[in-house]
Amino acid sequence: MNETAELVHPRESLFRPGRMPHIWCPGCGLGTMTNCLVEVLQGRADDLDRVCVVSGIGCTGRVAGYLNLDAFHTTHGRAIPFALGLKTANPELEVIVVSGEGDLAGIGGNHLIHAARRNLDITVICVNNFTYGMTGGQVSPTTHHYARTPTTPYGNTEYPFNLPWLVAAAGAVYVARWTTAHIRQLAKAMKQAIAKRGFSFVEVVAACPTNYGRRNKLGDGRAAMREFRDNSVIKQSPPLEDLSMSLGEQIIAGAFVDKERPTFDDELAALTPKEGAATQ
Amino acid sequence: MPEEAAQAVEAKALGGGARRARKCTIHIIESRCKGCGFCIEFCPRDVLEVSETLAPNGYHPPYAARMDQCTCCRTCQLVCPDFAIYVADVEPASGSAES
Amino acid sequence: MGGSIETVPAGVPVLTGEHFMLGDHACAEGALAAGCRFFAGYPITPATEIAERLAERLPTLGGACVQMEDEIASMAAILGAAWAGAKAMTATSGPGLCLMLENIGLAVMTETPCVVVDVQRGSPSTGLPTMVGQGDMMQARWGSHGSYEIIALCPNSPQEMFDLTARAFNLSERYRVPVFVMADADVGHLTERVVIPAPEGIEIVNRKAPTGPREEYQTFRPDADLVPPMARAGEGYHVFMESLTHDERGYPTMTGEAHNRLVRRLSQKIRDYVDDIIDYEERHLDDAEVAIVSYGISARIASRAVEVCRESGMRVGMLRLITAWPFPEDRVRRLASQVRGIVVPELNLGQMSLEVERCAAGAAPVVLLPHAGGGLHEPDDTVSAVEGLLR
Numbered sequence: 001m002n003e004t005a006e007l008v009h010p011r012e013s014l015f016r017p018g019r020m021p022h023i024w025c026p027g028c029g030l031g032t033m034t035n036c037l038v039e040v041l042q043g044r045a046d047d048l049d050r051v052c053v054v055s056g057i058g059c060t061g062r063v064a065g066y067l068n069l070d071a072f073h074t075t076h077g078r079a080i081p082f083a084l085g086l087k088t089a090n091p092e093l094e095v096i097v098v099s100g101e102g103d104l105a106g107i108g109g110n111h112l113i114h115a116a117r118r119n120l121d122i123t124v125i126c127v128n129n130f131t132y133g134m135t136g137g138q139v140s141p142t143t144h145h146y147a148r149t150p151t152t153p154y155g156n157t158e159y160p161f162n163l164p165w166l167v168a169a170a171g172a173v174y175v176a177r178w179t180t181a182h183i184r185q186l187a188k189a190m191k192q193a194i195a196k197r198g199f200s201f202v203e204v205v206a207a208c209p210t211n212y213g214r215r216n217k218l219g220d221g222r223a224a225m226r227e228f229r230d231n232s233v234i235k236q237s238p239p240l241e242d243l244s245m246s247l248g249e250q251i252i253a254g255a256f257v258d259k260e261r262p263t264f265d266d267e268l269a270a271l272t273p274k275e276g277a278a279t280q
Numbered sequence: 281m282p283e284e285a286a287q288a289v290e291a292k293a294l295g296g297g298a299r300r301a302r303k304c305t306i307h308i309i310e311s312r313c314k315g316c317g318f319c320i321e322f323c324p325r326d327v328l329e330v331s332e333t334l335a336p337n338g339y340h341p342p343y344a345a346r347m348d349q350c351t352c353c354r355t356c357q358l359v360c361p362d363f364a365i366y367v368a369d370v371e372p373a374s375g376s377a378e379s
Numbered sequence: 380m381g382g383s384i385e386t387v388p389a390g391v392p393v394l395t396g397e398h399f400m401l402g403d404h405a406c407a408e409g410a411l412a413a414g415c416r417f418f419a420g421y422p423i424t425p426a427t428e429i430a431e432r433l434a435e436r437l438p439t440l441g442g443a444c445v446q447m448e449d450e451i452a453s454m455a456a457i458l459g460a461a462w463a464g465a466k467a468m469t470a471t472s473g474p475g476l477c478l479m480l481e482n483i484g485l486a487v488m489t490e491t492p493c494v495v496v497d498v499q500r501g502s503p504s505t506g507l508p509t510m511v512g513q514g515d516m517m518q519a520r521w522g523s524h525g526s527y528e529i530i531a532l533c534p535n536s537p538q539e540m541f542d543l544t545a546r547a548f549n550l551s552e553r554y555r556v557p558v559f560v561m562a563d564a565d566v567g568h569l570t571e572r573v574v575i576p577a578p579e580g581i582e583i584v585n586r587k588a589p590t591g592p593r594e595e596y597q598t599f600r601p602d603a604d605l606v607p608p609m610a611r612a613g614e615g616y617h618v619f620m621e622s623l624t625h626d627e628r629g630y631p632t633m634t635g636e637a638h639n640r641l642v643r644r645l646s647q648k649i650r651d652y653v654d655d656i657i658d659y660e661e662r663h664l665d666d667a668e669v670a671i672v673s674y675g676i677s678a679r680i681a682s683r684a685v686e687v688c689r690e691s692g693m694r695v696g697m698l699r700l701i702t703a704w705p706f707p708e709d710r711v712r713r714l715a716s717q718v719r720g721i722v723v724p725e726l727n728l729g730q731m732s733l734e735v736e737r738c739a740a741g742a743a744p745v746v747l748l749p750h751a752g753g754g755l756h757e758p759d760d761t762v763s764a765v766e767g768l769l770r
Contacts (some may be wrong), residue, residue, distance in 0.1 A: 027318075184358075
């Protein structure tokens with residue numbers, strides 16, 4: 001039914017008033033990722049007042065601004081240390097970092113691996129669209145080898161990060177990868193990651209049809225989604241070193257790491273003479 | 281053109297017990313739709329099609345062409361990047377399915 | 380470990396009493412007395428002792444001290460902690476301050492209270508890590524991109540390391556702006572008498588809390604004093620901390636008009652209150668024919684030079700900047716119209732002297748006594764400069 005009477009999306013209360021329609025391009029995977037996230041958040045029995053969303057700079061970084069939660073649009077690459085400050089000063093907060101792979105693994109790479117090493121109790125949702133989309137589609141640390149971007153006009157000479165392997169090796173206790181075509185699994189993984197104590201990392205493979213897709217002849221958003229659906233395979237415990245991605249090759253998706261170890265907060269509390277929150 | 285079509289879908293209980301009718305309606309917020317086609321691509325029952333309606337923002341939103349096939353799975357609602365389509369339940373009726 | 384002379388006490392926020400204390404340690408104690416309960420930093424000479432002292436003290440007070448992976452992360456972490464409601468601080472030197480600049484801009488733009496201690500050393504670059512300098516004064520003021528105001532205080536002793544660090548927190552809470560404590564390697568590593576008052580004797584200022592219903596709260600809607608009340612994360616206010624140019628709700632608003640309105644308010648909220656913020660010390664200025672304008676460790680040398688000059692009958696006085704930023708423009712203007720010349724000894728090749736020159740506007744000659752750092756001026760050099768002006 002298309003009608004002029006007021007239509008209210010069931011997840012509307014999770015968006016700041018007046019912020020829709022959002023800035024993302026037609027066929028961009030970010031909206032689908034956000035849809036899965038609000039689906040998970042709306043479904044919680046818990047109070048959402050404790051949930052904080054921290055994002056960096058880039059198209060994915062805009063997520064914080066749309067959500068009607070405590071939201072922080074920080075500087076490029078620095079969402080994770082900001083999140084550390086929030087969480088350590090008030091361990092009651094549930095802190096979710098949502099940012100792109102360029103922000104988190106490029107400029108922010110150092111903070112990513114240290115937070116995983118610390119087993120900081122936050123959730124990181126890393127949208128990997130293989131490019132710096134906001135600035136026009138430049139090469140990023142996960143751009144496919146040989147791909148064309150405006151800063152690699154003759155083809156990318158470099159090899160991409162295998163993010164699940166990197167983050168797992170650094171110490172993350174929950175690592176998963178899903179594409180934006182795997183909406184049910186992605187929502188479930190987000191729910192698990194948020195509930196998980198410790199550093200949880202969900203890589204969300206998404207398309208950037210406007211920049212990356214166009215230059216590498218990957219078609220529009222719908223074609224990219226079709227490719228994600230038809231050319232991916234779900235594996236439960238693959239060797240992490242096998243999770244690299246190349247253009248045209250099958251994408252391995254799944255929940256790869258789910259283990260336990262003491263969190264950053266646990267150790268702070270255990271080894272200090274006196275417990276207590278840092279806020280006044 | 282595309283209009284509301286409430287439709288009951290038969291759900292067969294195991295062992296052939298009482299049937300439960302389930303109804304829902306699909307709503308499209310035309311001002312948000314950017315015509316990406318995800319909902320059409322991912323609907324498992326082929327319910328949706330591109331409409332010929334030209335929304336004020338220049339895109340062609342979808343419409344429910346085969347509402348009788350809709351199982352109210354909400355894939356369209358969840359896959360939509362623009363929060364432009366959602367499914368609303370209508371009160372389920374017990375007993376025989378309506379058609 | 381850490382060079383502590385005294386045993387570090389547990390669970391006592393204010394170490395009331397007389398101490399023989401390292402400047403860096405006094406800085407840490409000033410922070411704790413003001414209510415600081417979160418520190419994030421990175422080791423760097425000559426500021427490391429601040430982190431080490433807080434690493435011992437903060438956990439016993441229910442606070443947290445985290446050594447981050449770099450200074451960029453340190454600055455980001457204290458902003459996050461501030462939004463969780465904590466009073467937060469970092470401490471560094473010149474090279475680390477360079478790395479913090481982008482997030483200092485974030486603090487300004489998002490009006491996040493925080494304190495940044497810079498124990499200056501020989502610069503530029505790696506320079507002289509263990510030796511004194513005053514080369515970051517302009518960096519503190521203008522290091523981040525854009526037009527903005529900050530507050531910077533200059534301690535000249537371990538006592539002032541305590542007093543001014545505590546004051547820095549109060550100023551940052553009152554004005555929702557990053558406040559710098561511009562110390563130096565000598566003040567940081569001097570051990571001197573520090574008197575810490577009883578808690579009742581220490582003023583504490585807290586950021587304005589929001590009033591009114593949560594649903595009506597707007598993250599950046601200012602009061603009449605141009606400072607917005609600050610909610611904290613986790614209390615249902617759904618704050619929207621936005622680094623892009625934003626309106627009062629925090630919504631990104633990319634127009635020149637909105638940008639002009641926001642950027643000017645961020646500056647005006649400081650400029651309108653310079654009388655409350657600016658602090659300086661005057662010695663023998665009433666009848667002075669020559670004034671020395673100095674700050675930090677250089678002001679102690681200048682004090683000696685004033686004594687020597689007065690003993691020889693020269694009418695010399697000193698204006699010591701306790702706040703370097705905002706700069707005391709009016710005071711310097713009036714001074715320039717009174718005296719025959721102004722001498723500015725500083726441990727750089729001319730930074731605050733440029734401000735003095737600007738405000739003197741030709742009313743009196745300004746003589747810079749530069750020094751690249753790594754040592755202090757000789758009082759005799761300052762005396763000679765004074766003599767030159769009186770000739």
